[in-house]
Amino acid sequence: MSLMSFIERYFRDRGCVLISPSELRIPEDIAKEIDLAVLDVKNIVVVKIIRDGLNRKLLLSAAMKAAVLREYADKVYLAAPMEYRLVIDGRVLSENGLGLLLVDESGNVMEVLPAKPKRTRRIPDAYAKAFSELEKQIEIIRRRFDELNAVVERVDRLMQEVEALRKEVEMMERELKEGRTRGGLVTTQVAREIEKEEELPSYLRDNPWLEILARRKED
Amino acid sequence: MNIDAYRRKYAYGEDYGTSDFKFGPITLGEVPDIIENRGYMPDTSSIMYKITGEVKRVVVGPEIPFYLEAREDLTQRMVYPMRNGIVEKNDERAWSVIYEITKYGLQKHASKTSDFNGFYVTAALSIISPKYMYERIFEVHERVDEETGLVKAVTIIPQPLAVAIAQKKPTCVVLESGHGNTQISPISRYPIRRAILTINRGGNDANIITAEILKDNGYGDLAQEEKLVRMVKESIGLVPRDLDQAIQKAKEDPDRFRAVFKVPGTKIVIDLGENSWMRFLIGEYIFDPTHEIFESYWKRGMPRPRDVKVGDTIVSGVMDMADAIIEAVQRCPVELQPYLYREVLLSGGNFAWKVPEEMKDVVVDAAEKIKLMMDRKGIGGVKVTLTKDPQYSVWRGCIVYSVAVPDEYEWNWERMEGWLKLH
Ligand SMILES: Nc1ncnc2c1ncn2[C@@H]1O[C@H](COP(=O)(O)OP(=O)(O)OP(=O)(O)O)[C@@H](O)[C@H]1O
Ligand SMILES: [Mg+2]
Numbered sequence: 001m002s003l004m005s006f007i008e009r010y011f012r013d014r015g016c017v018l019i020s021p022s023e024l025r026i027p028e029d030i031a032k033e034i035d036l037a038v039l040d041v042k043n044i045v046v047v048k049i050i051r052d053g054l055n056r057k058l059l060l061s062a063a064m065k066a067a068v069l070r071e072y073a074d075k076v077y078l079a080a081p082m083e084y085r086l087v088i089d090g091r092v093l094s095e096n097g098l099g100l101l102l103v104d105e106s107g108n109v110m111e112v113l114p115a116k117p118k119r120t121r122r123i124p125d126a127y128a129k130a131f132s133e134l135e136k137q138i139e140i141i142r143r144r145f146d147e148l149n150a151v152v153e154r155v156d157r158l159m160q161e162v163e164a165l166r167k168e169v170e171m172m173e174r175e176l177k178e179g180r181t182r183g184g185l186v187t188t189q190v191a192r193e194i195e196k197e198e199e200l201p202s203y204l205r206d207n208p209w210l211e212i213l214a215r216r217k218e219d
Numbered sequence: 220m221n222i223d224a225y226r227r228k229y230a231y232g233e234d235y236g237t238s239d240f241k242f243g244p245i246t247l248g249e250v251p252d253i254i255e256n257r258g259y260m261p262d263t264s265s266i267m268y269k270i271t272g273e274v275k276r277v278v279v280g281p282e283i284p285f286y287l288e289a290r291e292d293l294t295q296r297m298v299y300p301m302r303n304g305i306v307e308k309n310d311e312r313a314w315s316v317i318y319e320i321t322k323y324g325l326q327k328h329a330s331k332t333s334d335f336n337g338f339y340v341t342a343a344l345s346i347i348s349p350k351y352m353y354e355r356i357f358e359v360h361e362r363v364d365e366e367t368g369l370v371k372a373v374t375i376i377p378q379p380l381a382v383a384i385a386q387k388k389p390t391c392v393v394l395e396s397g398h399g400n401t402q403i404s405p406i407s408r409y410p411i412r413r414a415i416l417t418i419n420r421g422g423n424d425a426n427i428i429t430a431e432i433l434k435d436n437g438y439g440d441l442a443q444e445e446k447l448v449r450m451v452k453e454s455i456g457l458v459p460r461d462l463d464q465a466i467q468k469a470k471e472d473p474d475r476f477r478a479v480f481k482v483p484g485t486k487i488v489i490d491l492g493e494n495s496w497m498r499f500l501i502g503e504y505i506f507d508p509t510h511e512i513f514e515s516y517w518k519r520g521m522p523r524p525r526d527v528k529v530g531d532t533i534v535s536g537v538m539d540m541a542d543a544i545i546e547a548v549q550r551c552p553v554e555l556q557p558y559l560y561r562e563v564l565l566s567g568g569n570f571a572w573k574v575p576e577e578m579k580d581v582v583v584d585a586a587e588k589i590k591l592m593m594d595r596k597g598i599g600g601v602k603v604t605l606t607k608d609p610q611y612s613v614w615r616g617c618i619v620y621s622v623a624v625p626d627e628y629e630w631n632w633e634r635m636e637g638w639l640k641l642h
Contacts, residue, residue, distance in 0.1 A: 083485035213623035
């Protein structure tokens with residue numbers, strides 16, 4: 001299967017409808033830069049595939065061409081084989097509002113960088129302002145949400161830790177009681193093990209430094 | 220040898236490496252605990268910070284990923300406190316990371332047994348550490364002990380001494396080669412301080428010439444990825460028995476010596492093809508950069524290993540390693556010199572060069588290389604040993620030191636040894 005068909009499948013799986021670039025009614029020399037166009041509800045999404053050229057210059061020129069496409073579509077993506085990720089400068093893309101799709105050997109498509117939707121000019125200024133304000137608010141909420149998720153993860157971990165500690169305390173309590181009834185001392189497993197000579201780590205066995213260092217003292 | 224029962228349980232070692240902090244008590248056995256030597260300074264306005272109500276200004280160890288906010292200021296918030304094993308005197312952010320990793324380790328391994336009254340801690344630092352490093356490392360342990368009671372006593376030793384101890388060699392020359400530099404330390408029960416030599420050449424210099432070779436072969440874009448260059452170096456770099464002969468053989472039979480590296484997780488394959496002989500330059504450069512072929516690289520602007528000034532002597536960054544060993548040994552008492560040549564120990568990641576079975580006629584390991592170089596300088600009978608676990612031997616030496624040095628021997632600034640008792 002080709003890169004193109006993987007990407008087609010990717011958009012189809014997301015409920016998008018494939019359209020022909022000619023349906024977009026845009027100048028021909030610009031249309032030929034488009035490899036794939038789809039309709040996502042009401043948004044026109046176009047994709048330009050980078051096929052060859054493993055160097056920054058070629059990628060840059062592809063990015064510039066793709067930037068022009070933004071005039072005619074709501075979202076523009078560059079698509080490339082996974083291995084190109086090392087040479088692609090994400091900043092150049094995101095500054096131009098371009099999205100990036102990477103496709104691996106088995107055809108998995110990853111949206112590495114979401115395309116920024118272009119705000120259509122038809123929206124009156126007042127609305128536009130309100131929208132951008134809303135966008136900002138959503139961005140803040142999204143970030144808080146991410147942070148909260150991290151907190152939840154941490155709380156989970158702490159709970160596991162508390163559980164483990166509680167078990168340990170119970171065990172120690174039991175040991176203490178037994179120790180008392182037997183009238184013996186409480187020794188932990190670790191301490192018991194290390195006391196056996198043959199359990200000494202290899203670097204401590206027959207090490208002449210033990211004698212040398214033991215003789216160190218202030219005169 | 221009678222080992223003090225308390226310290227057999229509560230001896231503790233710390234190896235402050237530039238990239239990794241290795242630490243833990245004797246009860247860990249052969250292998251220490253390891254975390255990266257770095258700390259993250261979280262954004263105090265983040266929710267995580269507010270909810271957990273922590274006053275922690277520095278996060279270290281496996282917790283770091285929970286705090287990462289995937290933001291652009293990441294590089295500013297992540298602090299790597301050491302360069303070539305040294306923390307700058309007044310770099311308070313760096314010192315707060317050192318404090319946190321130290322405390323993290325001690326708390327993680329604190330014992331709950333009733334007889335526990337704090338660890339006997341031996342910390343290992345680079346042999347060129349200035350006195351302020353010792354003072355601050357002591358301060359860090361004092362502070363941790365005040366807060367937690369986990370440090371009964373602390374002492375500090377140079378890393379090469381720890382290597383000699385772990386390898387059970389009281390008289391030897393230790394070469395410790397990390398990412399930034401190579402330290403050559405003759406030892407006879409003590410480090411012989413006036414004989415110590417530091418060459419400003421380490422794993423990073425092999426990375427530099429590897430990047431240059433990648434550029435020459437049309438992989439200029441990849442040469443900018445530091446991690447990738449390091450992987451390429453460790454995969455294709457080889458140490459030749461003799462550089463000229465190796466180059467000649469590789470030019471005659473490029474297929475046998477073909478240097479190919481597949482970038483993991485991608486389709487990119489780096490192939491030096493006809494130029495595969497260049498892989499020998501990478502290894503040779505570490506041991507002997509005096510061959511004329513390297514001149515052409517420097518002339519083109521590749522950075523040359525810089526000279527270092529220690530006291531009033533200047534050590535060239537391009538001194539070959541055999542010369543450096545000889546120079547160091549010659550600064551020691553004459554009657555000691557033959558014994559030193561009898562035990563040369565190599566430790567540190569920059570000596571871990573591999574030897575492919577099918578190239579054994581041309582390629583050697585670090586120990587063999589040094590031996591050959593010494594032979595060529597007319598010094599025969601040198602025994603060179605590559606330590607088995609170069610990453611762990613410093614920590615192991617610290618444990619032995621913690622176990623053995625008498626409890627009543629108090630820290631002495633003149634001799635730089637003994638215990639600083641904290642409680
Ligand atoms: N198999 C290998 N072949 C060649 N170089 C290697 C190999 N393994 C590790 N290295 C190099 O060794 C260096 C790291 O060594 P090491 O871990 O001893 O130093 P460090 O702890 O980071 O620094 P220092 O000891 O100077 O404080 C890196 O440059 C790494 O690329
Ligand atoms: Mg080290």
